[in-house]
Amino acid sequence: MGAIKASRAFTSRPKIAKVEGAYHGLYDYAEVSQTAKPDAWGAVDKPNSVPVAHGTPTKALDDVVIIPFNDIPRARAILDQHKGQIACVLLDLMPHRVGLRPAEADFVEFLREWTTKDESLLVLDEVITFRSTYSGAQGWYNIQPDLTALGKMIGGGFPVGAIAGRADVMDVMNPLAKKVLFPHSGTFSANPITMTAGLVSMLDFDEEAVDQVNALAARAIEGINEAIAETGIKACVTGGGSMFRVHLKEHPPINYREAYTTAQENARLVVLLDNIFDEDSLMINTCAAVMATTMHDTDIDALVAALKTGFAEIE
Numbered sequence: 096m097g098a099i100k101a102s103r104a105f106t107s108r109p110k111i112a113k114v115e116g117a118y119h120g121l122y123d124y125a126e127v128s129q130t131a132k133p134d135a136w137g138a139v140d141k142p143n144s145v146p147v148a149h150g151t152p153t154k155a156l157d158d159v160v161i162i163p164f165n166d167i168p169r170a171r172a173i174l175d176q177h178k179g180q181i182a183c184v185l186l187d188l189m190p191h192r193v194g195l196r197p198a199e200a201d202f203v204e205f206l207r208e209w210t211t212k213d214e215s216l217l218v219l220d221e222v223i224t225f226r227s228t229y230s231g232a233q234g235w236y237n238i239q240p241d242l243t244a245l246g247k248m249i250g251g252g253f254p255v256g257a258i259a260g261r262a263d264v265m266d267v268m269n270p271l272a273k274k275v276l277f278p279h280s281g282t283f284s285a286n287p288i289t290m291t292a293g294l295v296s297m298l299d300f301d302e303e304a305v306d307q308v309n310a311l312a313a314r315a316i317e318g319i320n321e322a323i324a325e326t327g328i329k330a331c332v333t334g335g336g337s338m339f340r341v342h343l344k345e346h347p348p349i350n351y352r353e354a355y356t357t358a359q360e361n362a363r364l365v366v367l368l369d370n371i372f373d374e375d376s377l378m379i380n381t382c383a384a385v386m387a388t389t390m391h392d393t394d395i396d397a398l399v400a401a402l403k404t405g406f407a408e409i410e
């Protein structure tokens with residue numbers, strides 16, 4: 096929310112653009128089309144702005160432009176219709192609900208070029224992906240965002256959110272400015288416990304820790320691919336850095352519509368996840384996982400073994 100409001104304050108423009116299916120929090124504008132379903136999502140060339148919360152004002156929907164992930168021609172055609180009106184393009188470089196697959200480099204570069212030309216901002220949502228390299232998932236690409244939204248691990252387990260970026264954009268929140276364009280404060284602002292836990296966590300966040308958790312995910316992905324091959328199940332695994340997601344689909348999804356799970360897939364996922372739980376591991380309902388420095392190879396091997404038993408059961 097803060098990054099969107101800062102972008103609006105900096106550009107004096109109302110609209111934002113975001114990827115269909117991506118989760119960016121509960122702000123009315125940020126959540127549009129996060130859970131769009133086939134009967135409402137509209138044509139692929141012109142995805143509808145679909146509300147999540149009942150009662151979302153239509154005016155909020157009108158100010159959110161939805162683009163498909165990893166699809167430059169369609170994204171360009173859609174964005175071009177809103178030239179000069181967009182405050183920012185909001186992008187998670189590996190959006191979980193869109194398939195947990197890193198954005199293609201040319202898509203990211205296209206969005207960087209388009210926003211620069213349009214004098215709108217590119218905002219990277221690294222609330223989850225910051226853990227991917229020592230410089231976040233943006234370390235995978237040759238681009239510089241205008242703003243980056245951070246959260247989760249920078250709070251060391253406590254609720255936190257932060258925005259970082261270009262000094263002139265950040266200045267809209269400068270409390271010492273003559274006129275503060277985006278006044279910003281709240282109950283959680285500068286909470287001393289969060290700040291202390293976050294500092295300790297960030298001091299522990301180094302290249303070595305990143306390599307450690309990324310190696311765990313690489314081990315898991317390799318083991319899961321072997322389990323898929325050995326059981327013959329139509330499934331695949333996507334991910335990057337220290338995260339991965341198992342799909343009960345033959346091919347890795349490239350966008351939200353491909354990643355969307357059918358009722359049949361959901362039923363099979365429940366069996367798979369119950370099986371994992373019975374074997375003393377736990378994955379969230381999308382069958383995704385995030386590695387921690389407290390985990391060991393043995394935890395990964397146990398998870399892979401549990402997944403393999405589950406694959407065999409549902410196959």
Ligand SMILES: Cc1ncc(COP(=O)(O)O)c(C=O)c1O
Nearest residue numbers: 118119120121220222223246256
């Ligand atoms: C990728 C991503 N972006 C944004 C958010 C929202 O953060 P907040 O709850 O601080 O608004 C989340 C929260 O889970 C998230 O996962």
